Amino acid sequence: xxxxxxxxxxxxxxxxxxxxxxxxxxxxxxxxxxxxxxxxxxxxxxxxxxxxxxxxxxxxxxxxxxxxxxxxxxxxxxxxxxxxxxxxxxxxxxxxxxxxxxxxxxxxxxxxxxxxxxxxxxxxxxxxxxxxxxxxxxxxxxxxxxxxxxxxxxxxxxxxxxxxxxxxxxxxxxxxxxxxxxxxxxxxxxxxxxxxxxxxxxxxxxxxxxxxxxxxxxxxxxxxxxxxxxxxxxxxxxxxxxxxxxxxxx
Amino acid sequence: xxxxxxxxxxxxxxxxxxxxxxxxxxxxxxxxxxxxxxxxxxxxxxxxxxxxxxxxxxxxxxxxxxxxxxxxxxxxxxxxxxxxxxxxxxxxxxxxxxxxxxxxxxxxxxxxxxxxxxxxxxxxxxxxxxxxxxxxxxxxxxxx
Numbered sequence: 001x002x003x004x005x006x007x008x009x010x011x012x013x014x015x016x017x018x019x020x021x022x023x024x025x026x027x028x029x030x031x032x033x034x035x036x037x038x039x040x041x042x043x044x045x046x047x048x049x050x051x052x053x054x055x056x057x058x059x060x061x062x063x064x065x066x067x068x069x070x071x072x073x074x075x076x077x078x079x080x081x082x083x084x085x086x087x088x089x090x091x092x093x094x095x096x097x098x099x100x101x102x103x104x105x106x107x108x109x110x111x112x113x114x115x116x117x118x119x120x121x122x123x124x125x126x127x128x129x130x131x132x133x134x135x136x137x138x139x140x141x142x143x144x145x146x147x148x149x150x151x152x153x154x155x156x157x158x159x160x161x162x163x164x165x166x167x168x169x170x171x172x173x174x175x176x177x178x179x180x181x182x183x184x185x186x187x188x189x190x191x192x193x194x195x196x197x198x199x200x201x202x203x204x205x206x207x208x209x210x211x212x213x214x215x216x217x218x219x220x221x222x223x224x225x226x227x228x229x230x231x232x233x234x235x236x237x238x239x240x241x242x243x244x245x246x247x248x249x250x
Numbered sequence: 251x252x253x254x255x256x257x258x259x260x261x262x263x264x265x266x267x268x269x270x271x272x273x274x275x276x277x278x279x280x281x282x283x284x285x286x287x288x289x290x291x292x293x294x295x296x297x298x299x300x301x302x303x304x305x306x307x308x309x310x311x312x313x314x315x316x317x318x319x320x321x322x323x324x325x326x327x328x329x330x331x332x333x334x335x336x337x338x339x340x341x342x343x344x345x346x347x348x349x350x351x352x353x354x355x356x357x358x359x360x361x362x363x364x365x366x367x368x369x370x371x372x373x374x375x376x377x378x379x380x381x382x383x384x385x386x387x388x389x390x391x392x393x394x
Contacts, residue, residue, distance in 0.1 A: 008368070119372045131365065133372025140362035141370070156373030180371060208354040222360035231356060235365075243363025 005098075009105070010112040010125070018108025022101040022115075029097040032056060035088050046087040065187065066092050073195035073206075082170035095153055095190030098122050120153045122186050129235060133158075135177035135218050142218060143180075144242040146235040151186035155179050155193035156218075175200025176217050182233055183213040 005026060007019055034040045041059050044050045052060055066079045066089050079089040098115050102122045105113055112125030121130060126148035131141040135158045145152065156178030179196040183189040192213060196203040204225040207215035214229035216239070226239060236242035 114369055116369045118374060119370065121369050121371050128369065129365070129367040131367035131370045133370050134360075134362045137362045138375055141365060141367070142360055142362070144363075144365045144367060152371040154371045154373055158373060158375050178373060204355055218360055224358045224360050225355050226358060228354055228356060239358045240361050240363075243361055243365055 005118070006116040007101075007105075008114045008116070009110055018105050018110055021104050021108070025101055025104060026097060029093065032059060033062070033089065033093045033097075035090060042087055042089065046085065048085070062089055062093060062096060063087075065096070066191070069188070069191040069195070073192065076195035076198045076206075077191045091194035092187050092191045094118070095120055095151065095185070096187030099151070099186045120151070120186055120190055122151050123147050124149055132180050132216065133178070141243060142224070143216060143239045144235045145182065145230075145233045147182070147233060150182060150184055151189045153181050153183075153186060153189035153193040155197040157197075176203055176219055177222075178218045179203060179207070180216045180230075181207070181213055182215070182230060189213065 005023075007022060009019065030040075031037065032040055033042045035043060035046075037043060041050065041055050045052070045055060045059070052063070063079070066077075069077050069092060070079070077091060079092075080086055094117055098117045098120065099122060101115055102113075102124060105115075106124065110124070114124070114128055115122045119133070123130070127146050128148070130145045130147055130152050132143040132145070132152075132154065133156075134140040134142045135156060138158075156176075158177065176197055179193050181189040181193040181196065183192070192207070192210060192215075196207050196215065196217065199206055201219075204215070204217045204219075207213070207217065208227050214227050214233060216224060216226040216230045218224050224239065231238065234242040236244065
């Protein structure tokens, strides 16, 4: 998947078999969905070498869900943008794959774990303390959340990297430095973060309309707009209050 | 959601999609009344008019309990002020609900802090070495 994945299992009886299954699953996802692998099904679909009816059941499941998300985000999340014929569901696949990995661990009896896939996180059986990365100081945090279960996804362009594209203009998305979405499943949270980021200055207002999801947007000029739901998840009375380090030592 | 409230939601969404960004929206919480945060005040207009500052006033939106109208100020395309112009309700019930209303979006300062955490959510810095990240991830996995 092009980024390191870390699995942190806290159960005493944790076995390695479930973790092995997780990594085997992620290798399958990579082989099927990687846009960097010219032989993956998603690449071959993009080139027109195969059709949807020949594709794996899970490829169709992903593309159907991505269409729902395109509608839900008014086109800001679009796997077919910016080039016509393009198929790039990466903004959803990563989170979706990690959610299914979490299900594998639960089937193996694990109840207390987190999976960190390049900064997008699935949590089970907390409380877990989740730091949100500062957009310019890579060793610092902008907020700390306390969550028991759920998903946290962050989209960003910390060094103004143009890798996130606004599907409606075809050019780089400008506007926010980062968008963090908290919700019940990582695939959706991932897509919403990507979409909200692409919306630029309209992003924060859109995030406030999305049900069952909390959001924090860091804008240029270092202004932070957070939904009241997000503030309720903070490990403190406010975002600033959540940053005070714990007094007690272990 | 009854048709009136759905209509209000559509009207609010339409307001958001125009150039005027709505930050303060009335919402009713089932909690003990809390003092709402002070509204962001628009600076009084200076003697010479700043050509970069544009204000827009949204339509008067009516809910079953009150009316709300918001004015937003944009400076060079950035939201620099929001003012609630009207939040009315005739009776004590409405006044009590209005006292509990809180904004759906709240603005805070960006700080750079440190704290004990289990995991960090963030995008990657483009100049971060992939190998460096993998090394750290493997180290964390072995420690656990």
